[in-house]
Amino acid sequence: MIVAVASGKGGTGKTTVSLNLANAWPGPVQLVDCDVEEPNCHLFLQGLPAGEKPVALLIPQVDESRCDGCGECSRFCQFHAIAAAGGKALVFSELCHACGGCSLVCPRQAIREVPKRIGVVSVLQAGQMTLIQGRLDVGVATAPPLIRAVKACVNPALPVIVDAPPGTSCPVVAAVREANYVLLVTEPTPFGLHDLTLAVDTIRALKLPFGVVVNRMGVGDDRVQAYCRQQGIEIMLEIPDDRRIAEAYSRAELAACVLPEYGALFHTLRNRVLSRMAEAERNV
Amino acid sequence: MKIAFTTSGEDLNAPLDNRFGRAAKFLVYDLDSKTFAVVDNQQNLNAAQGAGIQAAETVVNTGANFLVTGHCGPKAFKVLMAAGIKVFNTQAAIVSEALRQYLDGKLAEARSADVEGHWV
Numbered sequence: 001m002i003v004a005v006a007s008g009k010g011g012t013g014k015t016t017v018s019l020n021l022a023n024a025w026p027g028p029v030q031l032v033d034c035d036v037e038e039p040n041c042h043l044f045l046q047g048l049p050a051g052e053k054p055v056a057l058l059i060p061q062v063d064e065s066r067c068d069g070c071g072e073c074s075r076f077c078q079f080h081a082i083a084a085a086g087g088k089a090l091v092f093s094e095l096c097h098a099c100g101g102c103s104l105v106c107p108r109q110a111i112r113e114v115p116k117r118i119g120v121v122s123v124l125q126a127g128q129m130t131l132i133q134g135r136l137d138v139g140v141a142t143a144p145p146l147i148r149a150v151k152a153c154v155n156p157a158l159p160v161i162v163d164a165p166p167g168t169s170c171p172v173v174a175a176v177r178e179a180n181y182v183l184l185v186t187e188p189t190p191f192g193l194h195d196l197t198l199a200v201d202t203i204r205a206l207k208l209p210f211g212v213v214v215n216r217m218g219v220g221d222d223r224v225q226a227y228c229r230q231q232g233i234e235i236m237l238e239i240p241d242d243r244r245i246a247e248a249y250s251r252a253e254l255a256a257c258v259l260p261e262y263g264a265l266f267h268t269l270r271n272r273v274l275s276r277m278a279e280a281e282r283n284v
Numbered sequence: 285m286k287i288a289f290t291t292s293g294e295d296l297n298a299p300l301d302n303r304f305g306r307a308a309k310f311l312v313y314d315l316d317s318k319t320f321a322v323v324d325n326q327q328n329l330n331a332a333q334g335a336g337i338q339a340a341e342t343v344v345n346t347g348a349n350f351l352v353t354g355h356c357g358p359k360a361f362k363v364l365m366a367a368g369i370k371v372f373n374t375q376a377a378i379v380s381e382a383l384r385q386y387l388d389g390k391l392a393e394a395r396s397a398d399v400e401g402h403w404v
Contacts, residue, residue, distance in 0.1 A: 071341075074341060079333060079334055080331070080333065080334025080335075080337040080338045081334065083337045083338075083340065083341050083363045083366075084341065085340065085341060085344050085363045085364070085366040085367035086344075086366040086367040086368055088366065090362060090363060090366055092334070092337060092359055095333055095334055095337075
């Protein structure tokens with residue numbers, strides 16, 4: 001059972017919702033921080049490190065004594081990560097998506113694949129909550145393979161909350177892809193609405209059941225609500241614009257832990273998500 | 285000997301595009317026959333990544349010996365160097381002006397890329 005928390009716009013409260021929702025689970029739960037370019041869930045949890053492992057991609061290495069510069073590899077690569085010029089093949093490993101195609105199409109078997117580290121997956125055990133986090137190395141641009149490596153570490157028998165990266169591009173798709181339900185967190189502002197519509201298009205294209213969480217209710221206007229009404233999208237939760245939530249966040253505390261009324265709010269959200277997932281299951 | 289120019293047009297009076305990877309076209313001028321041909325680079329206008337690399341391969345395949353453009357990033361420069369193509373940076377507004385600068389010996393050969401990737 002996987003619930004993904006995504007947003008479109010950054011800074012709307014994905015981490016707040018992910019942490020507080022995971023905290024609302026009574027038993028063991030896995031929180032998966034897929035925002036591998038700037039993971040931050042660990043800042044809010046106290047626990048014991050339970051392992052860390054490097055993640056590598058297999059990238060091409062050209063044997064120049066075999067390469068005759070024919071360019072088959074370059075014509076095959078959709079990411080222009082390998083170029084043929086001056087009778088040899090040049091590899092741009094930072095663009096490589098590690099599909100291995102170049103080594104397959106090379107007529108002279110001049111290409112072999114070698115590992116290149118892109119980041120780490122680490123695990124933190126904090127009470128009943130297991131945090132699985134990916135951290136991309138500085139300068140690495142390809143987040144999706146690391147996100148997939150992070151997700152490969154989850155125990156499918158236990159519930160999973162995925163904290164997705166912002167935006168609507170490949171890393172978000174990699175993070176939310178296998179989710180049973182997606183929560184899109186937004187704020188009631190023109191920016192929030194604009195990016196929510198992009199996120200809705202993305203999640204609809206993936207054919208995943210989803211609902212909206214409106215954070216900081218009270219700022220901005222009511223256009224997010226009007227949009228959701230018009231599109232038939234359920235608003236799963238509204239979180240008021242409460243300075244105490246921001247203060248708790250700035251102290252790395254969960255609102256649900258220090259403000260009891262929010263603990264109740266996130267229990268309601270959890271129950272609502274569980275029933276929507278059950279309905280989606282029945283409709284399949 | 286052939287020189288490739290980056291351009292958005294079809295002839296010597298067309299604007300010189302100061303971008304390399306995402307230039308619309310390359311005008312390839314033959315110094316011996318004083319004729320030119322235009323090669324399309326449209327596929328790279330919307331490329332998410334690797335536009336410079338692909339554009340450099342396109343220039344390599346035209347048989348050009350020199351490239352005259354506004355700016356050239358590091359990956360494209362590496363491919364051009366591997367193929368032995370000399371790069372010249374110019375601020376000329378149109379292709380014929382850049383050609384004139386080249387013929388008058390006013391352009392210095394670039395020793396490295398002069399911008400970072402994705403500089404626009």
